[in-house]
Amino acid sequence: MYRTHHCGQLRASDVGATAKLAGWVHMHRNLGGVVFIDLRDREGLTQLVFRPEENLPVTELARTLRQEDVIQVSGRVAARIESNPNLPTGGIELVAGEMRILNRAGVLPFPVDGDPANEDLRLSYRYFDLRRPQLSRNLRIRHRITKATRDYLDAQGFVEIETPILSKSTPEGARDFLVPSRITPGTFYALPQAPQQYKQLLMVGGIEKYFQIAKCFRDEDLRADRQPEFTQIDIEASFVVPEEIFTLVEGMLAAIFRASRGVEISTPFPRLTYHEAMEQFGTDKPDRRFAMHLVDLAGVFAGSSFKMFRGALDSSGAVKAINARQFAGITTGQLEDLTAMAKHYGAKGLAFIKVEDGEWKSPITKFFTAEEKAALTAKLQIEEGDLILFAADQWEIACEVLGRLRLRVAELQRLTENSDTLDFLWVTEFPLMEFDTAGNKWNAVHHPFTRPKAEDVSLIEAGEFGKARAEAYDVVLNGVEIGGGSIRIHEPELQAKMFAALGVSEKDQQAMFGHILRAFRLGAPPHGGIAMGLDRLVMLICGEQSIREVMAFPKNNRGIDLMSQSPSEVNPQQLRELRVELIVDRD
């Protein structure tokens, strides 16, 4: 037996007992005579004391210890002469009797405590980085979250079922990771972007309530919150309406936050339609921890002589503004950045008003009438010190520009710093399809199995694809999309209409989706579900800025695992077996 206690366990009540501990040398204090070691395991720190007068050989051995050596020590628990209030075990120490050095550590690549090193160095030595308390804490919170998820869904009658990783490539959505088949040369599996089709087929299979903590793979560029492989809490149920999904997910998130953070979250979550979210916040995932709503000014400027605003309204666009309260002190450089940002998202420029010393400082207010100014003041509740930012353009552009500016201003004003608010909400009634100008065709906003709202099916039949709304919903936390789902199409006729609208030929439908269309002809139940981004959820709960901080072995932003140096070249023999030929020679 390596140990009788862990390093966060012993207390004053244990004084006089004998104990055996094992762990890493966290800190060594060699005073020439007596030697102190802080021994660390995952549960905490315990001070070891080595006294030459009591045990000279072991004390001499202890002098040779360095940080991160792995040792096992047995001895007697004693009260400290002066206790350390900073440690739970600070009242006691272990007087070392015997010690075994289990393993010596070499020179460390970076300190276990103190400031974290460069991230690429941390990733290269990930197994070492994991000893840092922050990372081990994050992984244990992640465990609590998945445990709470499984317990909750189990209690609700859901069954966890694994679906294949070697799967089938489909053209919709993200780029697939491909795996060449050796047995059938010239063909490829794809790693699943999500278990979407399998979970729907499980519904056809009569499972009724399915979930999975599912690994998903997408071959797209990485971000702080995007890795090529990531995990979803994937849920699907039969004979359900959106209300039941909402209630289920709200209960699940309540269980998760109770288990991981010990907080009760408020349910049910507020809801906004997609249109309302865009109209008020300029995004489909609003961060409502601060107000700064987008205000519609069509009524104010309908008859304006200011060409920029009037022109937008006359061509059925929008004039909108946000009030960045108490931000009239914005620097010229910051305002230039905001202008560049507005232009990047399609605006022609950025009109603004700074309210300083009772005056409106702005290049455009000279075009406004007194009535327009009064209406503006009332609508935006303008006060001394405010900064007003305008967008006049097509509705979509005006909303998106102001939505982006709103977030940037909030960042500059640090509106959400140190906030512990948990703002959940549902966004519903997403558009079903959007026109892809590059591909000159209609694409599914969510995926091609998403059910249109019943009252909008006639719009699809009439070819008004852009107006049709989907029975789809996202759940948003503090401006981050943490999950999304929909009620699915379960009738082959309706599915065929969708494929037709999306321009998928009969032949392609059979080649790519034949199995699911056949399944729908054998009595598919109405069904729907949702997928939650586990990594993002854990990231938010841990207060981290990157999902790499909540994954044990993440990849860097070029998709490289710096620790194992994957991806890597392979043996030519392996390629021959797969009938794969390289067309790029690497230097």
Place this chain on the structure above:
RNA sequence: GGAGUCUUAGCUCAAUUGGUUAGAGCGCCGCCCUGUCACGGCGGAGGUUGCGGGUUCGAGCCCCGUAGACUCCGCCA
């Protein structure tokens, strides 16, 4: 594919306007130290300033190129 920021000792960072031998803390090595808890003291080793080129009497610093890291845009049903 594009934009921005960054790269100096094992780690975190400094180095004035372009100016002597590129410094400090931690870590590492050696010696001393019997109640520390970020122990302390003395001494030592450790550098192609990412790489390549240029400007200059002189470049860590300025210019060009390049590699890498991170963030963002595109992309991510």
